[in-house]
Amino acid sequence: MSFSVATWNINSVRLRMPLVEQFLKDYEPDVLCLQETKCPDEHFPLKEFHKLGYEHIAISGQKGYHGVATISRRPISHIDVVEFCEMGDCRHLSVAVEAGEKQLRIHNFYVPAGGDEPNPLTNPKFDHKLKFLEEMRAMTADAGDGFSSLLVGDLNIAPLENDVWSHKQMLKVVSHTPIETETLEDLRIKGGWSDLMRFNISADEKLYTWWSYRSKDWAASNRGRRLDHVWGSKDLEAHLIDMQILRDARGWERPSDHVPVIAKFDLI
């Protein structure tokens, strides 16, 4: 018996519904956190998920851009949406779910990409990203009342040297600049979070969850980045039994540029 949670930036939930269906049938995560659903709530394909046995769904979507959804086989409660940077963007959603003796709070995040130029003075998108990270500090792993916490999603930052294909060549590229990687690591550590994807995978090993659409052969060039993350409160480290990064999903028919990540815990 186990409890599993998956995170996947799906880049349009409606376009990729066939892939999501296949994924849920094959891997059966208890909870699936989607980002970039690009779907207003009134058009979200609730019935398709219900048919697959996922009857508990929290959504925060908008037309055309962003959007997060948390899809569960287990009952969810305490649904909470936090607006960041007073932008009206749908980039965060949290739910509570029971897993064995644990009450879990699961945060689902889609952090702003930040545009091209890593300068907050000339690039408002990068400024927004840095401000978003500062507001993210409020999301600590201590959820109170005996709750354990997970924080998953597309954080649009690859913090470690081996989270990118070339640390040196990426230092001035948005997603791997020092201000981003240092801020993310600082807020993670001060927030009491454990980087669970790296808990059993050495920092010496390359690890990616995203490969650009703009390459002739993503698999051959393999210029990936680890932009998607699974963080947990420290007590969950001892319960982590598996972490799957579905690299193959990048080669599926009409894929997202991100692949699913599934964390499994020995919780019932």
Place this chain on the structure above:
DNA sequence: ATGGTGGTCATACCA
């Protein structure tokens, strides 16, 4: 130094 691809929504904008 540049443009490369893909999604949304129908033209630029975003990633």
